[in-house]
Amino acid sequence: MRPRSSRCGPTAVIPATRHREGVINPTRIGIIGVGRMGRAHLAACADSDSVRFTALADSSDRVRQELADEGYLWFENADELIAAHVVDAVIIATPTPTHQALSAKALSAGLPVLCEKPCGPTAAGLRGLGVAARTSGSPLRVGYWRRFVPELTELHDEIRRGQLGTLLSLETGQWDEQPPSAGYQQLCGTIFADMAVHDLDQIQWLAGEQITSVRAVVRTGEPDQPPAAGLLVLALDSGLISAASFGRWFPGGDACWLRVHGTAGYRELRFLWPPGSEQQMCAAVRSQDEAFAALVQGNPDPRLATAADAEAALAAAEAATAAAAESGTAVWPEPPSAVRAAPNHTHVDRRPLGAAL
Numbered sequence: 001m002r003p004r005s006s007r008c009g010p011t012a013v014i015p016a017t018r019h020r021e022g023v024i025n026p027t028r029i030g031i032i033g034v035g036r037m038g039r040a041h042l043a044a045c046a047d048s049d050s051v052r053f054t055a056l057a058d059s060s061d062r063v064r065q066e067l068a069d070e071g072y073l074w075f076e077n078a079d080e081l082i083a084a085h086v087v088d089a090v091i092i093a094t095p096t097p098t099h100q101a102l103s104a105k106a107l108s109a110g111l112p113v114l115c116e117k118p119c120g121p122t123a124a125g126l127r128g129l130g131v132a133a134r135t136s137g138s139p140l141r142v143g144y145w146r147r148f149v150p151e152l153t154e155l156h157d158e159i160r161r162g163q164l165g166t167l168l169s170l171e172t173g174q175w176d177e178q179p180p181s182a183g184y185q186q187l188c189g190t191i192f193a194d195m196a197v198h199d200l201d202q203i204q205w206l207a208g209e210q211i212t213s214v215r216a217v218v219r220t221g222e223p224d225q226p227p228a229a230g231l232l233v234l235a236l237d238s239g240l241i242s243a244a245s246f247g248r249w250f251p252g253g254d255a256c257w258l259r260v261h262g263t264a265g266y267r268e269l270r271f272l273w274p275p276g277s278e279q280q281m282c283a284a285v286r287s288q289d290e291a292f293a294a295l296v297q298g299n300p301d302p303r304l305a306t307a308a309d310a311e312a313a314l315a316a317a318e319a320a321t322a323a324a325a326e327s328g329t330a331v332w333p334e335p336p337s338a339v340r341a342a343p344n345h346t347h348v349d350r351r352p353l354g355a356a357l
């Protein structure tokens with residue numbers, strides 16, 4: 001899902017006078033990395049009563065100049081923002097390779113962190129970061145905003161109440177309107193770690209189980225070009241089977257859908273669909289950020305993805321990357337050496353699907 005913040009609404013910070021007596025004090029949040037996703041957070045919470053983005057940091061002169069007149073306190077880098085003690089928490093929306101080091105810095109300074117997905121670059125690093133968060137005493141959550149799409153929240157609760165009976169099969173689809181830049185794709189990981197990771201989190205969250213087995217293929221493009229689409233076939237702890245279809249082209253707007261079969265029920269959702277997908281994403285990002293603000297104020301929302309949740313999603317994405325490469329399908333960019341050397345980690349193995357079932 002590619003945020004296009006201009007369609008989400010205005011990005012200006014809310015004037016202090018907007019907050020009436022009796023209205024909850026907004027949580028002051030800083031954003032580190034104010035590119036597409038950072039601006040999606042700004043736009044989504046522009047009129048929130050509980051979230052106030054007060055301070056921003058971005059290493060790009062161009063980005064700082066573009067938003068120079070919007071009334072934010074600006075910093076040239078994360079260290080300066082963290083050291084300034086002007087915010088209650090931070091959102092990290094820098095490129096994936098920087099997520100873990102920046103999150104660790106903020107946590108060690110006592111700041112709660114909401115890091116963008118996948119909180120990469122590696123599942124092993126994320127496990128260490130989770131330990132660091134627990135040691136610091138500050139919460140770390142990861143930006144899997146689909147958990148705040150109302151239809152998915154409702155489906156999650158229906159499944160927990162047993163209304164669908166025993167789950168048999170869960171299928172997801174995620175198709176972006178168009179690919180991000182090649183530079184972004186080179187930096188932010190394979191199509192599994194950057195894109196399918198949304199589905200991998202969603203599947204494990206909805207089912208309340210972990211993925212145990214992954215088969216993966218990608219649709220290759222031109223030589224040296226990133227894959228344009230992929231398919232995953234998954235097995236989970238209970239034997240539940242799942243499939244994810246995802247790709248970089250869906251003319252008209254981003255789209256996400258889901259089908260779930262249980263012994264007592266069936267649900268089919270198009271929970272993100274053009275022409276309203278931008279607004280649907282904005283609403284979910286806003287709910288997520290407001291839940292993070294509530295967590296900072298001491299009121300946790302169990303929908304917020306934890307470091308362990310994100311580690312499980314990223315570990316499955318790494319297994320998918322390794323499985324696709326092993327099956328002879330080109331993966332681009334080259335997976336990190338840790339993934340190539342040790343694909344059988346965490347709760348995911350790469351036995352043939354039949355063996356896992």
Ligand SMILES: NC(=O)c1ccc[n+]([C@@H]2O[C@H](COP(=O)([O-])OP(=O)(O)OC[C@H]3O[C@@H](n4cnc5c(N)ncnc54)[C@H](O)[C@@H]3O)[C@@H](O)[C@H]2O)c1
Nearest residue numbers: 001033034035036037038058059060093094095096116117
């Ligand atoms: N949750 C979602 O649906 C979603 C969607 C898109 C992107 N993302 C995630 O958000 C992250 C950023 O993606 P994007 O598309 O916004 O990228 P982007 O390139 O548009 O923005 C990144 C910004 O971070 C800045 N930056 C880079 N290194 C920095 C540093 N060390 N300190 C401060 N600023 C720094 C860059 O100048 C840039 O402005 C990625 O990890 C991506 O996976 C999440």
